[in-house]
Amino acid sequence: MSENSEQNGRKSSNKIKNLLRNFFTNPVYIISFLIIALLSIAIVYPLIKIAINTFQWSARDFIPSAVPGEFTLYHWITTITGEISSSLLYQPMANTLAIGASVSVLALTLGAVLAWLVTRTDIPFKKTLGFMMILPYMFPSWFKAFVWLIIFKNDRVGGSPGLIQYLFSVGPPDWLSYGFVPIVLTLTSHYYVFSYLLVGAALSTISSSLEESANILGASKLQTMKRITFPLVLPAILSAFILIISKSLGSFGVPAFLGLPVRYYTMSTMIYSSIGSGRPTEGYILSIILIVLAALIIYFNQKMISKKNYETIGGKDSKAKLITLGKWKKFAMTGAVGFVFIVSVLPVVLLLWQTLMLKDGDYSLSNMTLHYWIGDSNPDIANGYSGVFKNSTILSALKNSVIIALTASVLAAMAGLIIGYIVTRSRKMFSSKLIDQLSFLPYLIPGIALSAIYLSMSTTKILFLPVLYGTLTILILITVVKELPFATRAGTSTMIQIGGELEEAAKVSGASWFKRFFRIMLPLSKSGLFTGFIIVFISAMKELDLIIMLVTPSTNTLTAATFGLQEQGYPQIANASVAIIIFIIVVVYLVTTIFGKTDISKGIGGGK
Template sequence: MIAVRRLSTIFARPITWIALLVAAVLVVLVAAPLAGLVAATVREDGGGSWADVLASSLSQNLFWQPLGNSLLVAIGTGLISTLLGGFLAWVVVMSDVPGRRIIGVLATIPFALPSFAIALAWESVFRNDRLGGNPGLLASLGVAVPDALSWGALPVTLTLVAHYYSLSFVVVAAALAGIGGDLIAAAELTGASRARVAARIALPAVAPALLSGFLLAFAEGISNFAVPALLGLPVRFQTLSTRLYGAISTGDTERGYVLAILLVLVAAVVLYLGNRATRGRSFAVITGKASRARTVRTGPWRWPLLAASLALVTATTIIPGLVLAVSTLLRRTNDLDGGFTLHFWIGASDPSIAQGFRGVLSDPVLLQAGMGTIALGASVALCAGALGLVAAYVVRRVRSNVVGAGIGFLAYVPFLIPGIALGAAFIAQFGAPIGPLPSLYGTFAILVVAGTAASLPFAFQTSRSALGQVSNELEEAALVAGAGTGRRIGRILLPLSARGVTGGAMLVFVTMVRDLSLVVLLVTPATPLLAVQTFRYTSEGFTQHANAITLVIAAVSVAATLLARRLQGARRPWTES
């Protein structure tokens, strides 16, 4: 009887039913697609796919060589991104180099750009004539560009670094801002040199941030599809993401699903090892006594440091945009002598130019893709924001640690799944009818569902942080006054946390607008998106059109990112006085 009463009491609480509903949605969005992905590879008609991928005459080309290429690119991306991001973070936060605020703002922009924007800019400059077609600007000027600089591992890695070093910069800058000046001053009073202070205090204190920056860049690098596809596939430089795309797009779905599972495992293992490396170690630098960050005097080195910093942010922020903008105005691809035109922006169909394709702003297909992209971003932002907020509220209010931990775990799992692998999981789960439910493949709905699942970790963490700033006393006072759960959420929690939640939803919107890896397997001609249209035009050699679409995506992404930062009111260490 006591157990029955306890159960009846538990199920009488609204939070219990909300928790069950959230858990059910997370199972459908996260657990079921992964389970379906695994099930598709072990059923009778797909059981041999594991042996084909791992231990057959095909495995070298199917898995092992792409795995080696993926690790090469991901490790290079992680290491160089951490080095460059850490360097800029030190310059902006701890040095006396002039212009630090401008450098700090410019250093955050590359991550807001689509990764293929920088790849297209690289191709416009460094493409040689190895594959025929129109060479890049350097080759058109008579400069002999080596193959290693045009195609393959080096340009793929450098392009990903130019995109993802912003992650390391933001993480390390925040950590450096937390190092109190009292610690550095105390070390200097003991006679320690600047090099010793840096090696024994500053570097160990930001070690977790450096590791986090590396892991983020590594995870993004190993799962990125657009850059290896644009700069690697033309010379058959395959990574796991491009091999996965090739397998599924050609109908070899079972092997593609195996590659997706292996890609998830590789990313998860590296993230686990990284977290294990700092487990149990103390990196505390914040004490009970407040102190301002201490600026390092760079003396005569300030100008070389300024030049190096400006060169880095200019090369990754300003130059790619200028290259893409100029390339869209060239009548002939990457040929400055051919004259300029606005045809690729506003031109009507002309059989003598680009095989009759209209300008991107006058093409109804691209206008439809633009509307679809905006609609997808808004829909995913709304769904992921709402689900993340409710999930964060459940974790905050539910009394069961098991339920809270389970919901938190399911909300975090998509972070471990590369976008293209998650897309494959949704094809495996929703690509065929399930009972009375029809197949979702080729519909707008599967894009929204997959986008919501992929964006959930960020929406959940943002909402959890926003709710954490609202005192429990306010909700408890409303409860005493007789306010129900819905009224407490709608009248107290939501208004007080709206700024952070809305800012997080805006960043989800940005991610969906510029993302290609997640949607490239899910999009069909019935559901065109700008990112996929860019990939299509690039693959078919219509460079000006591809670059113009990319600029549109970049403009929307940067504008939404700046708006999101404004809504969040995020404090940046380089803007503190």
């Protein structure tokens, strides 16, 4: 009996030793463990911490019986059922859901129609049209809010008149200048790109044999589209819906610029206002509710996709034949050109025009100046602000933005590639599935909510980390975390396409894992690395929602500086700053595309 026990003990001991030996001798296991640990610290821990904070008294609670750190339901009761719950929670939530639903319907429809036009018809200049249609993705979404104000602002709310009032001496109604309508239309003109890319990618893979068979059987073009084409692109439509509504629900810049002047609050602007006005716990509760809303919508969307199996028929004739537009070609071309002019060209022209206006609201040529670009400080102009290229505050913010964008882009792209390698090379392992799920988690969290989460944890020491608030480190970290799902998708898409033969041959030859990865896998996955880099760089350079509550005077970014300038009533300097952001993004995108052969659609779901 004792001998059997000893033998069993030795077997168990040997098994544990073998497991430990395999773990420490296999770099994949070690890297997987480190990734899980880092993702847990960067994503899971902050979520748990902010949830705990909402059930505790804080030092800012001026309640006689409040003891900081002790358990309480006071903040939840105040937010959900208190006297201010209507203005604090329910009205902003209703506004947020209305905006999200409206933007989703409009952007999905618009993007799908444009995708069909470019991918399935014989419309000319497809390459140029395609580039111009994705150009708004490179613009900050809130930049369109600036342009909207340039055109539709009235002197009743905005102080100085917009272009329409200047030309016709009649100010647009308040509902067209601020509030629900301009917010929805502005966000739609930005987020339709997701629908265009995803639906376009799906349409380009549909076999023409399916549609031809339907036509032979007597189905009309409308019936064919309804019964064959639409069901096949439905997964892409639902994926685009998730991207659009998750972005819309958490959007901060556009609702702030077009909503706050008329006290039209959304969840994101109420989070910002609550934390900024000394009610951080209520802001954290709103963040949790916003995360739950986004997660529920994504969950039910995924359930819809999983209920059906969508497949296209492969074979030699896998490419769909183009539809001849005939007499409608000129009309379609005119509409497409007009659309890209309105959403891609006109906004930039108007933005640059306003940077040259000495006095806001005066659009005459005699009012033109370069002061807001290269002018010295003049107390009679913009309260003494010098031009952007001579303004130390703007230049410092630009430096911070570039440092954050470049650092976060490199880190996220490399992390995405390594995670993609782990996920594709060890699919059957539990750790692989866990890493995949953890890296996707930030996708569920709206940017402003993640900003609130990181604000709650960055003011104190966490484990071995020092206080990060007021450093560029926290801004880089939150950017990497938020963009990790997209960088991971780009890395995974690339790794799937790389066979394991070369790596196996190198392994047999005695090459270490690090040598195999950096000498073989990394060069072969260059396109995925550049794709992840440019996706994160674009997002980081134009990011406002994610960092607005984390910046300080020493870590101010160009986007945050722009927000402050617009709020203070200096739109010319703000727009000049936006123009710099757009210029940098477009230049880096073109350089990366040419030399890295990137495709940003792979990072947001459009790639194969």
